[in-house]
Amino acid sequence: MLAIKILGLEKIYNVGFWRKKPKYALRPLHLNVGEGEIFGFLGPNGAGKTTTLKLLMGLVFPTAGTARILGMEIDDPRMKAQIGFLPEQPYFYDYLTARELLEYYAQLSGVAAKERSRKADEVLAKVGLPNVAGLQLRKFSKGMLQRVGIAQAILHDPKLLFFDEPMSGLDPLGRRDVRDLMEQLKHEGKTVFFSTHILPDAEALCDRVAVIHDGELKGVGAVADLTSGVRGKIEIIWSGRIIPPAFKGLGADCHVTGDTVRAIVSEECQDAVLDALRNAHLRLISLSPVRNSLEAYYVSKLQPGKAAAEVRP
Amino acid sequence: MKRPPVTLVASSLLVLCLAASVLTLHRLDELRGHATLEEVLYVSSPQALKRISLGYSGLLADIYWTRAVQYFGSKHVRGAEDYKLLAPLLEITTTLDPKLLVAYEFGSNFLTAKPPQGAGMPDEAVALVKQGIRSNPNEWHLYYDLGFIYYLDLKDYRNAADAFARGSRLPDAHPFLKLMAALAAQKGGEAQMARMLWTTTFETTTNKDIKANAAAHLRALRVDQDVTTLEELQARYRDKTGHFASSFSELESAGMLRGSPRDPLGAPYKLAAGGKVEVTDPDNLPFIEKGLSIGYIPPPKPKLLPAD
Amino acid sequence: MKGAPMKAAPMSRVFPIALNTFREAVRDRVLYNLVAFAVLMSGAAILVGQISVGIEKLVVINLGLTAVSLFGVVISIFIGIGLVSKEIDKRTLYTLLSRPVRRWEFVVGKFLGLVGTLVLNTFFMAIGVFGALLYVAHHFAKPDAWVLVALYFIILQFVIVTGLALLFSSFSSPLMSAVFAFSLFIVGAFAEDLRGFARMTKGITRWIATGAAYLVPNFSALNVITPVAHGQPVSGQLILYNTAYALIYATMAICGAVLIFERRNLK
Numbered sequence: 001m002l003a004i005k006i007l008g009l010e011k012i013y014n015v016g017f018w019r020k021k022p023k024y025a026l027r028p029l030h031l032n033v034g035e036g037e038i039f040g041f042l043g044p045n046g047a048g049k050t051t052t053l054k055l056l057m058g059l060v061f062p063t064a065g066t067a068r069i070l071g072m073e074i075d076d077p078r079m080k081a082q083i084g085f086l087p088e089q090p091y092f093y094d095y096l097t098a099r100e101l102l103e104y105y106a107q108l109s110g111v112a113a114k115e116r117s118r119k120a121d122e123v124l125a126k127v128g129l130p131n132v133a134g135l136q137l138r139k140f141s142k143g144m145l146q147r148v149g150i151a152q153a154i155l156h157d158p159k160l161l162f163f164d165e166p167m168s169g170l171d172p173l174g175r176r177d178v179r180d181l182m183e184q185l186k187h188e189g190k191t192v193f194f195s196t197h198i199l200p201d202a203e204a205l206c207d208r209v210a211v212i213h214d215g216e217l218k219g220v221g222a223v224a225d226l227t228s229g230v231r232g233k234i235e236i237i238w239s240g241r242i243i244p245p246a247f248k249g250l251g252a253d254c255h256v257t258g259d260t261v262r263a264i265v266s267e268e269c270q271d272a273v274l275d276a277l278r279n280a281h282l283r284l285i286s287l288s289p290v291r292n293s294l295e296a297y298y299v300s301k302l303q304p305g306k307a308a309a310e311v312r313p
Numbered sequence: 314m315k316r317p318p319v320t321l322v323a324s325s326l327l328v329l330c331l332a333a334s335v336l337t338l339h340r341l342d343e344l345r346g347h348a349t350l351e352e353v354l355y356v357s358s359p360q361a362l363k364r365i366s367l368g369y370s371g372l373l374a375d376i377y378w379t380r381a382v383q384y385f386g387s388k389h390v391r392g393a394e395d396y397k398l399l400a401p402l403l404e405i406t407t408t409l410d411p412k413l414l415v416a417y418e419f420g421s422n423f424l425t426a427k428p429p430q431g432a433g434m435p436d437e438a439v440a441l442v443k444q445g446i447r448s449n450p451n452e453w454h455l456y457y458d459l460g461f462i463y464y465l466d467l468k469d470y471r472n473a474a475d476a477f478a479r480g481s482r483l484p485d486a487h488p489f490l491k492l493m494a495a496l497a498a499q500k501g502g503e504a505q506m507a508r509m510l511w512t513t514t515f516e517t518t519t520n521k522d523i524k525a526n527a528a529a530h531l532r533a534l535r536v537d538q539d540v541t542t543l544e545e546l547q548a549r550y551r552d553k554t555g556h557f558a559s560s561f562s563e564l565e566s567a568g569m570l571r572g573s574p575r576d577p578l579g580a581p582y583k584l585a586a587g588g589k590v591e592v593t594d595p596d597n598l599p600f601i602e603k604g605l606s607i608g609y610i611p612p613p614k615p616k617l618l619p620a621d
Numbered sequence: 622m623k624g625a626p627m628k629a630a631p632m633s634r635v636f637p638i639a640l641n642t643f644r645e646a647v648r649d650r651v652l653y654n655l656v657a658f659a660v661l662m663s664g665a666a667i668l669v670g671q672i673s674v675g676i677e678k679l680v681v682i683n684l685g686l687t688a689v690s691l692f693g694v695v696i697s698i699f700i701g702i703g704l705v706s707k708e709i710d711k712r713t714l715y716t717l718l719s720r721p722v723r724r725w726e727f728v729v730g731k732f733l734g735l736v737g738t739l740v741l742n743t744f745f746m747a748i749g750v751f752g753a754l755l756y757v758a759h760h761f762a763k764p765d766a767w768v769l770v771a772l773y774f775i776i777l778q779f780v781i782v783t784g785l786a787l788l789f790s791s792f793s794s795p796l797m798s799a800v801f802a803f804s805l806f807i808v809g810a811f812a813e814d815l816r817g818f819a820r821m822t823k824g825i826t827r828w829i830a831t832g833a834a835y836l837v838p839n840f841s842a843l844n845v846i847t848p849v850a851h852g853q854p855v856s857g858q859l860i861l862y863n864t865a866y867a868l869i870y871a872t873m874a875i876c877g878a879v880l881i882f883e884r885r886n887l888k
Contacts, residue, residue: 057719059887077721085719091712093641095648107637108720152716162719319725319883327876330869335835337866341842342816344859349813352847376814383817 001071003160003191004033004056008065011051025051027216028065033193033208035159038186040206040223041195042298048215049195050088053164057085070160081110084153088164090145094138098124098148101137102155109156123151128177142169150181161185163194167201179205203227203294211301218301226297233290234270237262238282246276264290350384353377353401359408366409374410381406381416385423386522389430396432400424403441411448414455415520417441421458422514422523425466430526430599435466454517456480457490461510464497474498489513508534532577533600539582540590540603543574547588557588576604634722635730642734643741646700651738654692655745661688666753677757682768682850685750690775690846692746693739694806697779700738701786702798704731705878709887718887725879732787732875739779747772764852770860771849777867778843782806784874785838791878791885809838838870 008028014020026048033039043049054060056067058074072079092101102120111119124133127147132140140148146169153161166182167175182205185192196202202209203223210220238261243254247263250272254263265273267289277284356362366373381402388396403420406413423431424438442459449455460476463469474497481490489509496506511534515527546569550558553567561584564570574582580593585606592604596612646652662685669680705728708714718724747769754765785805789798808815815837819830843863845855 054887057715059715059718061884061886077723080719080721083719085716087712087715090716092716093645093713095645096641104637104641105716105720108634108717108722110633110721149716319723320880323725323876323879323883327873327880330873330876334866334869334873337862337869338816338835338839341839341859341862341866342813344856344862345813345842348848349841355847355851376811379818380814383821 001035002032002068003035003037004031004039004067004069004193006031006052006056006065006067009052009055009062009067010064011055011060012063024215026055029212029217031210031217031220033191035191036186036189037207038182038192038205039194040202040209041193041212042197042199042202042209043195043212044197044302047212049212050164051215052212053085053087053162053195056162081156082158083160083162084156084158086149086153086161086163086166089142089168090149092137092145092148092152095136097134097136098129098140098151099133101148102152105152106155111156119155123155124148126154126181127151128174143171143174146170146174150178154185158190160191161193163192165196166194167196167198175201199293199295199298209294211298213302219297221297223294227292227294233264234267234273234287235262235264235290236273236277236287237285238277239285240282242280242282244276244280244282246272246279250276260285347384347398350380350398350402353398353405356401356405359405362405363409370409374406374413377402377406377409378413378416381419385419392429394428396423396428399432400434400437400441404444407441407444407448411445414445414449414452417445417455418458418518418523419520421462422526425462426526435462438462439467451483453480453483453486453490456483457487457513457517460490460493460497461514464493465507465510470497487513487517504534504538529598530600532598533602535577536592536598536601537603539574539576540592540601543582543590544588544603546570547584547590551588557586558584560584631723631726634726635733638722638727638730639732639734639737642704642731643738646735646738649700651696651700652742652745654696655742655749658688658692658746659749662749662753666756670757678754679850681750681753681757682771683846685746685753686768686771686775686846686849689743689746689750689772690778690844693743693775693779694782696742697735697739697783698786698799698802698806700735701783702790702795702802704735704787705790705882706793706795706798709885712887714887724883728787728791728879728882729875732783732871732878735783735787736780739783740776743772743776743779762852764854767845767849767853767855770855771845773860774843774845774863777863778840780867780871781809781838781840781874784871784878788874788878788881791881805838806840809840810844811841812837812839813841839866842866 006029008030009026010028011024011026013023013025015023029052041049041052051060055062056069056074067074069079070082096104099117099120102123103116106116106119107113121130121133124130127150129144129147129151132144137145137148146166150163150166153163163182166178170178179201182192182194206223208220208222209226211218239259241256241259241261243256243261243263247254247265250265250269252263252265252269252273254261256262263273270287274284274287362373363370381399384398384402385396400420403416403424406416407420410416420441421438424441425431425433425435427433439459439462442455442462445452445455446459456476456479460473460480463473463476474494477490477494477497480486481494493506493509496509508531511527511530515524515531518524518527546564547557550564550567550569558564558567561570561573561582565572576582576592576598578594578597580597582604583591583593585591590604591606592598592601595601595605595609598604599611662681665684666681669677669684708717714727717727750768750772751761751765754768755761782802786798786802789801793801812834815830815834819827819834822830842859845859849855
């Protein structure tokens with residue numbers, strides 16, 4: 001069964017005071033997400049990622065189209081009991097403590113009374129906030145609130161998770177923690193649908209991604225496919241500033257940066273290149289195949305006219 | 314079975330409750346009757362009420378005035394015997410807005426009149442109008458109202474004359490006031506005085522209840538005079554012929570009368586036994602003192618016809 | 622899946638929401654108004670004992686009940702107008718509505734939470750009023766029991782005002798909601814006059830005036846402060862019909878709020 005099935009979901013806002021002009025927040029979207037996947041929803045700010053999530057959560061009503069989550073309608077409470085949602089820059093009742101909020105939400109999600117306290121503590125530990133259960137939320141930093149947000153999303157053990165910019169507000173350590181958590185969720189067999197504009201995270205985590213821009217879906221694909229393909233090039237880095245003359249003949253693309261040189265040559269020249277360096281007594285730093293990057297794919301979808309640059313991953 | 318959508322349930326419930334609320338309000342209005350109005354009995358100090366109203370006393374005065382008129386109207390239509398809330402309502406109205414002249418006029422007419430026409434409280438009426446004069450010393454009509462009550466209802470000729478006299482000295486006073494002062498001082502000319510008073514009221518008021526009341530009184534005075542005149546004619550006829558006339562045509566042939574006499578509403582007078590003259594429809598002519606047959610009981614609901 | 626299909630009764634979600642609304646009000650220090658009230662009642666009781674000889678009970682009951690009514694209406698408007706709009710603005714609703722909570726359950730829960738807060742508040746105030754009464758009169762008399770009925774009617778007033786505030790909160794900004802709710806409170810106090818006035822008009826004005834007069838909340842019937850202050854009893858029929866009216870009117874307001882909120886896009 002598909003975890004998420006989106007059929008032509010569309011949202012048009014009418015803006016303006018006197019003469020209303022239509023604003024296409026989301027053009028008809030067709031998208032499927034399978035169970036057990038981590039699915040990345042990529043796009044710049046204002047692309048329609050949050051709109052899509054709000055439509056799926058039933059916070060906003062579509063102008064056209066439908067969607068089914070876990071085979072059920074968007075407003076079905078049985079479905080809602082099996083999903084968790086982390087909105088962008090979440091805000092919670094600041095007069096409650098972390099434990100009170102989680103127990104309240106647990107109650108609303110149908111968690112049994114004697115389980116609530118235990119689950120609250122368990123989930124706070126999981127997100128790296130083991131000692132703040134009794135602290136009022138108004139005293140939490142942005143990063144802490146983000147973690148609470150994740151905590152309330154996973155609290156009731158949902159099958160499917162929706163995260164809107166889960167890394168926002170987190171320092172690098174926090175981001176790593178969240179990445180680890182998402183990996184763990186995947187291992188537990190859960191489906192994760194998250195939106196982000198930070199590509200390295202998507203590349204590291206996702207099974208499949210979709211790129212959205214200006215309210216329109218620009219492309220969908222498996223990350224493995226998009227970033228695979230040794231395109232027959234290798235990248236060599238050595239120390240020093242000297243470029244052996246042999247390289248010119250091999251059609252290499254060389255750049256000197258500080259105390260190192262970086263060159264890209266075709267795969268067949270690998271042996272010749274290594275010989276040239278040895279003969280010149282230059283010290284090799286690294287040799288690796290050039291991969292397509294997700295960033296390249298992303299940029300190509302956003303700006304179809306420009307050729308995809310070969311950028312350092 | 315699929316549960317009915319929330320919007321359907323909520324809209325039906327809304328409509329249902331709307332209907333139910335109207336019905337409940339009806340019942341509540343019945344239960345409470347004049348309960349809101351009766352609270353005026355508990356206002357021991359209208360001055361305090363004015364202070365509490367925080368400067369919005371004008372609006373509150375209008376509300377109390379409306380309540381007074383409705384209270385009187387609803388009671389009057391049912392021919393009530395007591396109007397105990399009228400005086401407090403008018404007192405509060407005029408305390409909140411001392412310049413609401415029509416309230417004083419209303420009080421002087423309907424507080425004084427005897428039930429079921431009015432509250433039958435001439436002393437309260439006097440107090441109300443005197444308060445009005447204190448707040449509006451240059452309104453001639455208030456002195457007129459005061460004199461009216463003293464003369465017709467309290468038969469206090471000295472105070473009546475004094476009131477008329479003071480009023481007559483004001484620049485735009487009705488010309489009748491000087492004459493009324495004189496007549497009251499003389500204690501004479503009662504019928505003439507009464508007619509002048511009611512005519513003035515009729516001509517100078519804008520309130521339709523007061524106008525209708527005055528018109529009825531004027532008709533009554535006319536009838537009383539007509540009956541007196543006609544009965545005098547009967548007496549003279551008997552002196553002449555030894556018996557009373559049995560029809561007006563007989564009086565006509567005797568040269569005492571021209572045409573068939575009719576009351577102010579157009580109905581003919583009747584000649585009754587013993588030389589008495591009666592009106593055909595006494596129910597239409599409240600306030601008359603003559604022309605009524607023996608044993609006539611006036612209807613509980615007085616008929617005030619539209620003013621002519 | 623770890624949770625069973627949604628067989629839980631709506632009350633299992635309405636009640637926690639109500640409780641949370643109550644908790645929010647308390648932590649928002651709304652109950653501090655009781656301190657102001659206590660000061661007022663104490664001051665009044667002492668003053669009255671020295672000045673208004675013979676009518677001490679009258680003044681204490683009048684003042685006390687009027688204060689209970691006004692304080693409560695202010696609270697119900699000030700908190701009521703934000704019940705829904707604050708959650709939309711602060712986006713606390715996002716994580717709430719992604720749970721198996723229906724939108725109408727949220728509205729009803731908020732309503733019950735605020736009404737519960739007001740009932741508790743009134744309870745404490747009642748103690749204050751009776752305390753002041755005891756101080757000036759030195760003992761209770763039988764007619765004092767009617768003060769309880771007056772307090773019950775005041776609570777019914779709060780039920781209506783809260784319903785209205787909630788209705789406005791579901792679609793308009795806090796400022797406009799406050800204006801609307803407050804205006805309706807004033808007009809509602811003169812609802813009986815409005816109906817009488819409507820009866821005196823004719824034609825199309827009559828239809829409009831009558832419609833408005835019946836739509837406006839009828840607070841005049843719920844105000845028995847003056848008779849109770851004079852020791853007058855309150856008829857059982859009046860209690861019955863007032864209760865019915867308050868419940869019906871509040872239900873109307875809540876249905877309106879639910880209908881509006883059901884289809885509202887949360888930006």
